[in-house]
Amino acid sequence: MRFIHTADWHLGRIFHGVHLTDDQAYILEQFVRLVGDIKPDAVVIAGDVYDRSVPPHEAVQLLDEVLYRIIMDCRVPVLIIAGNHDSSQRLGFGHRLLARQGLYITGQLNTGFVPVVIEDAHGPVYFCPVPYIEPPVVRELLGMRDVQEHDGAMAAVVGRWTSRVPPGGRKVALAHTFVAGGEESESERPLSIGGADRVPAAHFQAFNYTALGHLHKSQAAGGEHIRYAGSLMKYSFSEAAHNKSVTLVELDALGNVTWEALSLSPRRDVRCIDGYLSDILAETPGGDSKEDYIMVTLRDSGAILDAIGKLREVYPNVLHIERPYLTSGGALRGPGGDHRRLSEMDLFTSFFQQVSGEELSPEQQKVLARTVEQIYRQDYQAGQGAWSGGFISKREEGVRV
Amino acid sequence: MRFIHTADWHLGRIFHGVHLTDDQAYILEQFVRLVGDIKPDAVVIAGDVYDRSVPPHEAVQLLDEVLYRIIMDCRVPVLIIAGNHDSSQRLGFGHRLLARQGLYITGQLNTGFVPVVIEDAHGPVYFCPVPYIEPPVVRELLGMRDVQEHDGAMAAVVGRWTSRVPPGGRKVALAHTFVAGGEESESERPLSIGGADRVPAAHFQAFNYTALGHLHKSQAAGGEHIRYAGSLMKYSFSEAAHNKSVTLVELDALGNVTWEALSLSPRRDVRCIDGYLSDILAETPGGDSKEDYIMVTLRDSGAILDAIGKLREVYPNVLHIERPYLTSGGALRGPGGDHRRLSEMDLFTSFFQQVSGEELSPEQQKVLARTVEQIYRQDYQAGQGAWSGGFISKREEGVRV
Missing domain, CATH: 3.30.160 (Double Stranded RNA Binding Domain)
Known part of the structure; x- marks a missing residue:
């Protein structure tokens, strides 16, 4: 079983005022050819396929074209999960019909926990998609009142998945999440503030491979078989030194994993x-x-x-x-x-210090973290209706001097 | 061959401040049961399936559910064209994969002019989808410099379609357009100002049946076989006296058509x-x-x-x-x-008269028509990116007294 793991395409992204759709089309042309050459058993896209919940229609058309060519021309099935930038409902339109054509989109959490099964000569491989979900949604969907943060939410969801795969079955998780210890770039939108978005890698130890999305640097997270593929392109200047690639994963009959990074060359x-x-x-x-x-x-x-x-x-x-x-x-x-590189927490802390001459007390820090968290959450929820750009992406785009 | 013709669902519509999605789900539940009972050879939706180019996600989920049940539970194929309220690109995502499951969505004009062929005991019936298109888009897509208005655009498009159907073949057009002589309600968004949006019924005479969308009253337009199904529900108080229904069309071996209106009962x-x-x-x-x-x-x-x-x-x-x-x-x-019932043209004309004491000259009327037309067009184009609500729908929603 060989599959290509990629993530964080962010189609429709605007980078310092430049619409990147043409650059994304350029690099995806290479990607489609790569898929045609390698003929893997599947392509796995671990979230943030779009940059916002209502992407520009050029981005919608680009994704349509790329997926069609991979599925119909290359005859390779594609699995996609929604990331925190995607609208789970919009991305999921037609998913049950599309699955019958080999396009497996998981927008909202599949509470039936039915894995996508792809077979090779050695039998089935069970793919378990975990789209990005806010902890309150997990609480409601699974009726678990004690779920408060991302860690508990992930434990609950992964627990359901592992119970649905036959013992000894080879299994691959897809997840859009922040695994503790991972290295951030400047182009990810925080899932929450103050570390509450981190989940331990331990959740994924039972899987033969975990295809992660969210962090834009290609990296292992808590084990060689728990990996971020990294973003399709460099989406901030903090990523200038990254080598962007997709990850070709090979799973043998016993479920042992090897992997290889395949580079893609951007137009610019x-x-x-x-x-x-x-x-x-x-x-x-x-x-x-x-x-x-x-x-x-x-x-x-x-x-x-x-x-x-x-x-x-x-x-x-x-x-x-x-x-x-x-x-x-x-x-x-x-x-x-450069104040643009500071987080909201650091910015306010330094402002407070300048104005009052004093440090924030631990109590004040807590209030600040809660407030910033709340603003982010409102922005996220507004985005589920129609993502307005919000203050976060405005800050990301920076200011031309 | 029997098929159900419906149109103008306007999912996600807001009526005087009330979100109608629950009412729409209620009536579509009836519709799905009707389809299950009748088991037609197809369901045809002639545009404006959504109320705006970026519908609320509840509307996306509702459409997803309804289409899935019709196609997978009832085993009835569905044809959809985009109307002037839909985003042709967003609606069209995945259309080539979905077509292989019996969901034929035509967002943008299919310039290959390949009809959707559905067979009955007497042979093939050719369905020719004509989504709503602005004349400049037709001009560009078909390379016809002389196309200026909707009439010329429709002539060009219909001409291509009829040339692609074998002589003597039974054919059905789907079009989202304003056929001259049709009766308007207050809930349609004008396609252009001053009558330039009308197309003669003659364009559709060659088809055995034309399934129209746009006008919200169920009616024939220029011939018993050229029909508007009317909207799913009453979307303005001007429609209080309408009988809302879907149209069951029967096409015999020779292509003769009979039809019957099937009423649906709204929740309210x-x-x-x-x-x-x-x-x-x-x-x-x-x-x-x-x-x-x-x-x-x-x-x-x-x-x-x-x-x-x-x-x-x-x-x-x-x-x-x-x-x-x-x-x-x-x-x-x-x-x-009630000034809210006046068109922009009438409103400004009456304002001008009140202020100046004079009538608008024919030259002034032309300038006014051009200006209003331009504003509508900008609003339409902006809507293709992300429909903002615009001034038209605000006016439609009226003001609570």
């Missing part, structure tokens, strides 16, 4: 350049790399007229400039230099 | 009551009819404290009160009495 890379304006402009790059999406950190401390205009003569897709040394006479300004 | 009727408050309150209704959605036209001319509160003690779902005689000493106030 996402890169960071650090230096003095004159040096950057002097080093004219060769080839296509000057078309990359670029963030420039300028070391100059004085005023510069139209820095972005000058940079764009060499790098037309400079999307963001940072000037940490501006007006500070060459010394780094403030801790970290 | 939509009714108008006209009289003096004291009389209305005195006539206590019996049975369920007091739960109906009601508009009251009060003949009283004096001030009344909390008229809606008093009326709701008897009719809990009074949604709208009109008081045409208020402060006019019993005489009808102004022409028509």
Whole structure:
């Protein structure tokens, strides 16, 4: 049994004001060809297939086209779970009919807990989809009053799944969640505040493989067989050093797993350049790399007229400039230099300190965490109706300097 | 060959502030049972299945459930075209996979012009879906520079369809359009202003039957075999006298058509009551009819404290009160009495007249028509991205007095 694990496509994403749908179509063209070459037994997409619950219609058409080609041209079944960016109801339209064609979409939790069974020469493999779910929804759906946080919710859901797979059966979990210890990027939307979104990797130890989505860096989480495939593309400058790939997983007759990362080449890379304006402009790059999406950190401390205009003569897709040394006479300004990289918690804590001269007390910290959590949750719930962009994504997109 | 023709479900509609999804689920439950009893060869839904391009997710789930039951439980294939309220791209997601399960959704125009063929004992019947399309889209898709209005667009599209059906083949058109001579209600959104949205019935004469959507009254349009099924429910008080139904169409071996209206009973009727408050309150209704959605036209001319509160003690779902005689000493106030029933053209014309004392010149009328048309079009296009409600639906919903 060989399957390709991918996640976090975020179709329809806007990156610093640039609509990425064309870039996503470019890289998915490679992906479809890869699937056609490898002919795996399945493709598994572990959530956040769209960037928001009401994606632009270009994104809907792109997903339609990609899935059709994988399923009908390559004859490879596809399993998808909803992530926290997807609308579970919208993504799930027609799922029972589509499943009969080899497209298994799990928008809302399948409370029947019927696994998707795909066979190879050694017998069945049981795929158990765990879409992103808020703990209160699990509480209601499964009638478990004691479920308060993501950890308890995941324990409840995974427990149901494992009980539905015959003993000794090979089993693969798909989950969109934050496994404790995983490394974040700047392009994930937090599931909740203050660590309550983490779930221990132990929940997934019983599965032969767990195909995770949510964290945008490709990584193992608590075991080599519990993995994030990482996002399709780099969706923040913090990911400039990532190697984006999809994961080809091989499961033998006994359920032992090996895996391999298969790289995909974006139309334009996402890169960071650090230096003095004159040096950057002097080093004219060769080839296509000057078309990359670029963030420039300028070391100059004085005023510069139209820095972005000058940079764009060499790098037309400079999307963001940072000037940490501006007006500070060459010394780094403030801790970290960029308030956009701080979390809401850190931002407010530093603001409070500046204004009052005092640190937040533990009690005050708790109130703050609850408040921020509440705002995020409202934004999430509003998003289930029609995601408005909200304050989080606005912050992600940053500000052009 | 027997098929059921229905249209204009407008799932997710809000009627004077009331979300109708529960009422729609109630009537669709009847519809599904009807399909199960009759076991037709197909169900045909001629557009405006949703009320807006981004419907509430409850509407998405309702449609998913209804279609699944018709297709999988009743084993009856379903054909759907997009109407002017639907997003052609969103509605069309997965259409090629779904078609293989008997759900034929035509969101955007199928420029391959491949009919949906359903066979009976006498051979094939060719179903030709014509979703709602703006004339500029037809111009671009078919490369026909001379297409300016709906008439030319429909001629071009229907011409392609008829050329694709073998001579003598029985054929059925599905179209979401305004056939000239049809009777409007107050709940349709105009396709364009000033009559440019009308298409002659002659376009459809070659078809054995044309299943129309758009106008909410069940009616023939230019021939007994060119019909509007009418909307699923009454979506404005102007439809209080309508008999809402679906149309059972029978096509014999030679392509002759007979049809029959099959009524559906809503959970709550939509009714108008006209009289003096004291009389209305005195006539206590019996049975369920007091739960109906009601508009009251009060003949009283004096001030009344909390008229809606008093009326709701008897009719809990009074949604709208009109008081045409208020402060006019019993005489009808102004022409028509209700500016909400006037079109934008009429509203502005009357405003212009009041302010300037003069009539609009023909030249001024043209400028006005163009401007209103442009606003509608922008609203339509914005709706393709994410329908915001816009000024049209706000006006439709009226104001509680």
